[in-house]
Amino acid sequence: MVKASVIEFACWDPVRVSPVLRGADAQVDRWIGRWKRRPWVLRRFQAGVAAVLRWEEQFRHCAEAELRRRLRAACEQFRRPARVQDSTLYAALAAVCTAAERTLGLRPFPEQILGALALYHGFLAEMATGEGKTLTAGLAAVLFGWTRRPCHVVTVNDYLAERDAAWMKPLFDLCGVTVGCVLASMDPEARRAAYACDVTYTTSKEVVADFLRDRLQLAACLGNPVRVRLQELLQPHRRKRPVQRGLHTAIIDEADSVLIDEAVTPLIISGSTQAAADEVVFHQAWAVASSLRAGVDYQVNPRRREVELLPPGQTAWEEAWTVHSALWRSPARRSQLLQQALVAREFFHRDVHYVVQEGRVVLVDEFTGRLMPHRRWRAGLHQLIEAKEGLPITPLDQTLARLSFQRYFRLYRHLCGMTGTALEAATEFWHVYRLPVLIVPRHRPCIRIQYPDRVFADAPSKWSAVVDEIRYIHSTGRPLLIGTRSVAASEELARRLLQQGLSFQLLNAVRHREEAGIVARAGQRGQITIATNMAGRGTDIKLGPGVAALGGLHVIATERHESPRIDRQLFGRAGRQGDPGSARAFLSLEDELFRRFLPGYLRRWLAEAVRHQTPGAELAARVACKMAQQRAAREAQRQRLQVLRHDTWMEESLSFAPPERL
């Protein structure tokens, strides 16, 4: 095996992706997409699965050495992927399955084989939660790894990346594929080593950030491989080495989360400026913002997360202003700063959107509930929040490079993915990423019981109902997983449970050190686990002995999320792989979802109805919840469209800007 040539595979041609189609082209393309995801494609794959199973039957009994020989032969064949025939593919996949059974002790289900085939052919496989997506990705990753072209397996968080890489390592080793994983905490050398592997497990944020940093490094000679080589030859000591070796294949685990939910905001790499002189400006803005009255001095639009300054507020601000810097002479700019300060006051709350750790503001990821220590808000918002928390003001950030997820993932030559819920966004997957969706049938029917939501008028009554339910379920001995939306909410529930004298495990962004341990114990009899969204995606909670007989894990969602996918991910922790389980959501009309996406009068009316236990009120509230989620989805879609439009506009209008800045 000659590795050196593989590393030089790095393709640094200027980033040019096929444009997203518009107008009539887009309509025709939509029809093509519908044809691509026609349901009877499944039959072709099922025939493939049958072939694989036949091969597997033969390999089951062959000796270890024979299997290794087979695998090596397959590896050689896959070096030229264009020449791989279907029969070769099936035989190779069967060998990998056998290897999986021998190394991991897991015999892939036909559905997992089907999923792996779909991935190999560039589909987005819809597989229900708990159907073993990790192994499916592993099987496909071996096939891609054999080509020696970079294969990135993209997951949603570091925990999953690390866990999956470690879990699949024996399989990769046996198949002759090197595997690495890139985590947020790694330094460039370690990253480079991980990316040099055939298969790299990482998160979307890391992989995009590394890509952007590489491009900034290579700024001078981008767009021309000859220049790269020339520079290396002429100035070997100044050689700037990228950490990635190019983009070829990406397998995206939880594709809806990575490609849809998180694609709302582009990834930005920033450097700090030396704008310390503006410190007083932010303090002044915060001081005025905190003295203004909502509805009198300014108007809040919760749905858009916007603040509109009214004349009295404007006057107060102009009176308070004392800075005489040229940059702030324009009144428009000044009032924008104040608006930003009001946004910081109205929409960004401690322990929900951020936490304060060691004198620094640390952001919390809304989707995963994890801390993002290297992330900062932009346009002065971070500084205003520092002013709000009374922390020293850090300098303003300066954007160095910006890349949307939509654009980044279109750069891959071969994109494929898996998710629990793909169909509702199938049009967008095709339109933006050219991913046709394939629905993989369930291996075992899901026997999770989904109880109808309980709706309460206000937060305290909701919390007491949650506590009651916990007490009741706990008394039966079943383990409980309670999902909360924010750190603050999880602490609130923890406080209430302490009052009741119940013992529990708390997993949130602030207390995540023993994550693996907590998750491992969460399925044991009598366990109570409170977790933020951290315990959503991919967390496999194994039931302890005897728990299945009691009814399995019970999941309680204490709030519904804007995206129903996130809710389903949480509920999906129960009833995995045919285990029993149940789930219920508790809502209050004071939840953020309702506050943001329902008109005020409807919310008050519903709250009144629920409080008086009017018949049908709870049903109406559930419908309202669906409506709010729909509105939220529309809003998010609008934002993604905005990002896409901005991309296209940039590409068309600012083509004189250097390509590394994207």
Added chain:
Amino acid sequence: MTTDSLSSESWHRLADQRLALRPDVRVRRQFFRGELWYVLEDPLTNQFFRLAAPAYEFVARMDRGRTVQQAWEAAVRARPDTAPGQEEVVRLLAQLHQANLLLTEQPPDSVRLFQRARQRRQRQWQTRLLGIMFARIPLWDPDPFLQRLLPWIRWVFGPVGMVLWLGTVSGAIKVALDHAPELTRQTEGILAPQNWFLLYAGFALLKLVHEFGHALLCRHFGGRVHTMGLMLLIFTPVPYVDVTSAWSFRSRTQRLWVGAGGMWAELFVAACMTFVWAATAPGTLHSLAFNMMFLASVSTVLFNANPLMRFDGYYLLSDALDIPNLYGRANQMLAYWIERHAFGRKEAENPARSRREAVWLGLYAVCGHVYRVVIFAGILLFVGKRYLLLGALMAVVCLVGWVIVPMARAVMYLLASPRLERCRGRALGVAAGVLAGGFVLLGAIPFPHYFRAAGVVQAKDLTLIPAGIDGRIVELLTPPGRQVQPGQPLVRLDNPELELELQSARAEWEETVARERRALHEATADVRPLAARRQAVEQRIRELEEELAARVVVAPHAGQWVAPELDQAMGRWIPRGTVLGAVANLEAYRFEAVVSQREAAWLFQQQLKSPQVRLRGQAGEVLSVLRQTIIPAEHRRLPSAALGWQGGGPLAVAMDDPEGRRAMEPFFVVRADLASHPRIALLHGRSGQIRYRLASEPLLSQWLRRLHQLLQREYGW
């Protein structure tokens, strides 16, 4: 998050670029409505770009020696209040880049350049296809020619030229006034097919002069004129010239002059042609001169000088008001008003910079739309009447271009435009409300609905008095205009032949009686035939006596004796049956209305309510109807020639009918007895209209029915 104008998401892409305007781009200061603007001119493409002063403050600071960041900081330091924010800078640079006005440090992205060129070509094709009615084919660069020509004719634009022009034009007006009757007569034949070729020849010649007028003036003031060619104006080749460079003139007067140059030259030629026309006898030259004269005056007034069409007048108005891109901005203004006030989009940007400008823009937009609708409807009806297929084709094209496409666009805009993101609910509500309101107004609210029929006033008892015999009028026994009693003699006729005939008949009778008596005793066999003959002769005598008695014409009933022409007919021989006059009972009149069969359904379908009669000339006064009868049978002969086309009425009559009373289509008659009215003299033969109020009906269904009727009538659908 708010769109932060201070910091831009894209700023990092430009911040350390070293950009500058292309060195060959020319910049001029101009004032528009008292505001300072900078006009950038790209000499290669002859395109213009207008920058507001604050934007230019920044652009002027860009050079290869500093980065965009530095230039922006410098601009902010210099003008902290007005300097553009980062977002604005990004947008500005993007626009400049798209207009190819920027000099960049980065080696140009050639793939992108090619892509852009391809897109531009594609767009050009699209516009060419869409604007096939106004396709332009550039042919020639007239600049060198103009430059050589100018020294020779520069004096034309000086005082001498002005005096000459004024003298010629006023002289021509005088000549035209002197020959006014001939002029009008010849104008009637101008659209005759045999004149088409000459008409076009004159038109092309004139337009050539017109375009040279623009070109020479533009060149005279220092602008470049690089393109001249043919424009296919509705498939008719017409010369055109590109004088965009006049845009960069600092003086508004000069711009106005260039705009008016075409008409100025054209009018001069028209004046010369007037002299030629007046001096020549009919012939080709005479006709050509007339055609050019006609075109120069009519097309100038109707098209070129009309600011509502996009010809010279538009540009003149645009320059005079100091509002460049008047049409586009007028529409933006309208859109802004709708968005801001109807849809409540608070962040809508007002395209007008002052209240006055806003008023001008709004006025122009409204006038323009109304004018377009009226003109096109007129053309459509005109063409459709003559050429069915062409009319239908044009109607389809207009329907698509003027109704369906804008509607589809409006729907798309309402449903998907990101501009309405925040107020889509209200926008949809308002749009639906307006639509529903319109529909209710037109389709649901019944409007009074009238049905009119033309008719004439007729005396109720009116007897035409015919001459009972052939004869000569010898005496008027009662002068016309008198009131007469029944049996009163009116006219006496004389027919000597008749008297002679009677005498001879009497003689014959005597002879027959004598022969009869003789036969009684000589030849009894002859008695029978002779008796028969006597009886025949007796019969004849009786008849003749009766005829003779009819020499005196008597009134059949009481009334007024009307015989307007009898005075002149004294002594004239008239054949039997000729109407001498009439005796009319003027106490009672009735109105006899004719209803063509298309509309006759109204008569029998529903209750006709409150009929009112208005007579011509006294339309303000209403005569009420006492009683009416509908005669339920078709007629073909009109009660009066005044109702037929020949008499100026609404009904088509057969052309070969000298009386003009035989209608082409059968009709029905309604007779209505009229009440008397103190201020209306009911005179026999006065024409007017009867109006019925029908059951109220929504306008939409009224219009639909009319359209159906029109189609049925015109095209037999």
